[in-house]
Every structure is written in structure tokens, then in C-alpha cells.
Amino acid sequence: MIDWQQIDTVLLDMDGTLLDLAFDNFFWQVYVPQHYARLNSLSEPEALALLADWIGRHQGTLNWYCMDFWSDELGLNIAALKRQVAERIGYRPGAEAFLAALQASGRRVVMVTNAHPDALSLKVERTGIDRYFDALVSSHQYRAAKEEQPFWERLSEAHPFTPERTLLVDDSLPVLGSAQRYGIGHLWSILHPDSSVPARPHTRPFPAIDQFDTVQPR
Template sequence: MRPIDWQQIDTVLLDMDGTLLDLHFDNYFWLEHLPEQYARHKGLNKADALAELSSSFVGLRGTLNWYCLDFWSELTGLPIVELKKDVADKIGFRPYVREFLNTLAQLGKRRVIVTNAHRDSVDLKLQHTGLDQYVDRIISSHDYREPKEQQAFWNHLLQDEPFDRQRTLLIDDSLAVLESAQRWGIHYLLAIHHPDSEREPISQDQFPGIHHFDELIFDSQDAADRDD
């Protein structure tokens, strides 16, 4: 990946889950903890419970309901927010995130989280990480009722949080979201190769990417030195 010219960037848009926070919590919840609880609720074995839940996933990926905890609570008959609290000890930062966000602040860049996570999920993660102390603003796609995969999300965002799309960097672990942002016109795009610390890195060559944020801290510190 070529070094980023930070002098050409004013705003950094940051995904939350899988980018700033370890995606292991989310994957564990949806693939392990929820199926176990759903199996007990329905009197099924875990494999059948997971199969039944998986059948509900069809056609939802990339829609707002895919990320909506209220939707999943109604569908499963389970208190999803409370169940997330059961395994909240798995919520954590990805490597070098706090150092990177602090460096962006030193460079005078605006740091805005743009996440598809439901507000209840955002609140739970803020309670366990204090992530809000490291950024300027947090925006959930549920605020606009449009997921980041849709062009309408970016239109809402621009009205709500004005920025120059030619001087903006988006960092996200979702290729679908990066593709959406690219179509909309965000100039700088960066993928995360290792969103879940318990899984193998993702291989893709569609967008430049990093494994961890220490790969960017060096570039940004160089930019700070040039500005001194």
C-alpha cells in the first residue's frame, strides 16, 4: 500500500465493528451465543437452531434490518440487547486503534465513526471501551434509516456532517460498504484485512488495506513532522 498523504485529508470516516473494535465479539454473539440461547428457547439442538436462524438471514444482508436489534428481538422472541451484555467481556479494541485516533487528533483531522450498528449496540460498546472519547462524533445508519451499503446513507451524511468527499478517507472492513462509498465519490478508501482477531485475515485486492493501525501511525507521524 502506498503511504497516505495526510495533507490531502481533512476528515476520516471510521467504521466501528471490525475496524476500530474486534469483530470477534459480534461473530461470537451471532454464531455461538445467540444460537445457544435460541436453541433453549425453542427446544432445539444448537445445529438446528443455527440452521433456523441462518434461513432468516437470507435476503437481509446489507439491509437495515440486518443490523437492527429490535428486528432480531421480534424475530427470535429473545432480548437481544440483554443477551449481548452476557458476553460483553469480549468487546475490545483492535490493535493500535487508540494510538491512531490520538495521532489523527494531533494532525487536526476530524474523526467520525459511521457504523451500521444499532444505537443500543453502540451504547453497550461505548460503555466497555470509552471509544467516544477518541473521536469527534458517532453516527449510526439507523439515525438515517439507511444502511451504509445504500447511496442514500452518504447523501444523509453529507447533509448532517458536511465534508469534502475529495479530502475524506473512509476505513471499513466491509467491501460492500467500500464499494458503495466509492460509487458515491469518497476519494480515499482503505480496507481492514484482519477484522476478527480469532479468524484468518481476509484476502482481497479490490481496495488498499491494512492489518493493523500501526501501519498508518508511521505515515501520520511523518505528516506531523512535516507540519512542524
């Protein structure tokens, strides 16, 4: 269980933690390859294989999360394509109630996301998730992804927090590892970030949340 008495600040990821990662996985694994295949006279499997290799080379960097970068690289309007399927954006089960309980607890709550600011704005527009936060931080503001130490250094300058009394919940193991190196004291992962596929087995080095109703703040 989360030791809430030891936590003053809560840092929360967005995609795969609070919002269902099924939207993003559908977008990048199905919708973008469909459009890229059509644009370049490829089959969809050819486009998917090409994009998976291309995107994988940038994994963990700011480019990987940058809509402007991929619009330029792929010759597609990524922001416009996201709007076309925005009805798929939604909360993970129990996430909104968890956010409301956090807000009522009086703790400072900050969103920390690698999402591009335009993607963040779209998801705020669709969900109203911003109402639960004291601040929304995109790694693009700091020109460093959460996997990189400069992100945490710049975050602590802009939104000071005591690392050992801070909780981070994130579905990404590399991000949690980066936060651990920075000294954040309470680190939790997510077992089921994408509702369209089975939950991940808990074989990870960090404790993991299955249902938010089991970790309600006190």
C-alpha cells in the same frame, strides 16, 4: 500508504475496523443460536443453520443490523444477551493509538457505523471510544444502511465533508463500494477484522490495513 496530506476528514467504521469483530461473530454465530435453540427445543446446529439463512436474507439492509428487529423476530432480548457477554468487547491491535494520533493531527474524525444505537452505547460504555471522535453516527439515525446511497447523502447534510478529501476505513467491501459510488476519494479495508480467525488474503479491490502503526497520520 495513506496520503495524509490529501485528507481533511476521516470516517471510521467501528466493528471489525476499530473494535474486534470476534465479539460480534461469537454473539451471532454461537451465543444467539444457543439461546434460540434452548427456547425452541432445537439442536444448536439446527438453530445456527436456521438463523444463518434467516439473517442472510436481510444482509445489507438496516434490518440486518437492528437489535429491535431481531428481538421481535427471534423472541429474544438481544440487548440483554449482548450485555451478558460484553466483557468480550475490545479494540483491535493498535486501533486506540491510531485514534489518539488522528485526534492529535487536528483532522475531523467521524464514526460511521451500522451498529444499532443500543449496541453503540454498550460499546462506548465498555471502551470509551467516543472520546476520540467529533461525532458518532449510526446508520439507524438516517434510516439507511451504509451499503445504501441515502446514508452518504444524509451524512453529508448533517456533517458536511468534501468527498475527494475524505478517508473511509471499513472492513466491509459492500460499504466501501457504496462509498466509492458516492465519490469518497480515499478508501481502505481491513485485513484482520476478527482476531479469532486468520487474516483475510489481500485480494480485494481496495488497499487494506494490516497494522494501524503502519498508517499513522502525519
